[in-house]
Amino acid sequence: MSEHASLRARVYWWLERPDREARGPRLLEIALILLITANVTAVILETVSTIYAVWQPAFDVFERISLTMFIIEYAARLWVVPENPQNRSRRAWVVTPSAIIDLLAILPALLVLLFPVDLRILRAFRIVRLLKLTRYSPALGMLLAVFEEEAGAFFAGFFILIVMLVLAASGAWLVEHQVQPDAFGSIPAAMWWAVATLTTVGYGDVTPVTIAGKIFGAIITVLGIGMAALPAGILASGLNDQLHRRRSSMQAEFRRALEDGFICDAEEVEIEDLRKSLGLSYRAALQIRSEVEAEVQARLHLCPSCGRSLSDQKETSA
Structure with a gap:
């Protein structure tokens, strides 16, 4: 392996944390989460005129440092894409949701250099940096996947909603x-x-004031109840489907580990990493494990208490 490829693999290991127990990448992840949180806090505080007037130089310096860090992070993630075994195309990575969020996190600040707009108004769009936390939160990642x-x-x-709106x-x-020309004088006004x-x-x-x-x-209000529930139903169904698939992935991992009848220490580590990446609770994983173990024991005719073959126990007792 060339020195260039070795360095790229090392950077990929730090950024993407293939080894989730590694201390260095974990500390880098915590540092990025704190930086994102501090940026969102700064955006909120900048909207308070009294605070912004006193601390404007500090806000400006912090923004320059944060922008530099996020640009370096974006460039580094783009550089190490070929190290990803699931997606080695930089072009494909650029259009992924996480890459788009990373770009939007730095784009408002870069636009200041190109367009003469109010800096504080454009800075407010930095609140999108909050979405960068989806990379580190399985729950937010699940929502984004839905x-x-x-x-x-x-x-x-939403198309149906627009049709109903018109x-x-x-x-x-x-x-x-005719009765309320100010409020309903035109279709756009009635919207x-x-x-x-x-x-x-x-x-x-x-x-409305007329009987008609x-x-x-009243008819539109009743229809509106169903229209408001439509996106919520889609979201709930999608989340349920995502959770079902993640539980199925966990079940498949347990079945693979239990092919020989027991789970070794290395497999325990892999299962725990998978549980964290899927965003499943420890209790849910324990329940899945119990179900799969019972299924495997019934298939292999193993004793639930000691794990030994029931046929061997019968021969020993005989």
Whole structure:
């Protein structure tokens, strides 16, 4: 292996943590999490004028340091992509959700150099750096995977919502524009009422006053309950499917480890790493292990208490 490839493999080991028990990569991961958290905190505090006026130089220095660190991280992750056994294409990596989030984390600050905009307004977009935590949180990673896999279903749901929005605004304009020209004078103006009603928010600042308008509003309100539940149902179904697949992966790993009837220390470490990467709780993994062990013992005719073959015990007793 060349010196260049060896260095790249080393950087990949530090960034992607193939060995999850390694202390160095773990400390680097904690440092990046703290840096992301500090950046989000800084963005929030910068919106307080009294704090920003006093600490502006410190905020500026911290932003330059953070931007440099995130650019180095992005470039390093792009460089070590060929070391990933699952995806060796840099072009494919650039369009992955985690890579897009990493790019968005540095893009607002870089745009300051190209476009004359209010720096504080553009800095507010740095709040997207909070999404970088999905790389280190299995739960957030699961949610991101659901959005990625169910993108078609979410698009279909929002498309239906847009169609309903246009129909509701059109109907409200038709029955109310003569009585309330300020609120329902046009279809675009009526869309505010349609959005508030379909999302079941109902601010109450714009309401129908005619009998036909009230009947129409009641129908739209009922339909809005179902429309609001549609994305939630897609999300819940996707999360359940993700959790089921992760549990299936854990079951497959236990079955592989128990092929010889017992789990050795090396296999215990691999199983624990898989549990952490899948975001499963220790209790859930223990339950899966008990189920698989019972299944394997029944298949191999092993004693549940001592793990020895029942046929050997019968021969010994005989």
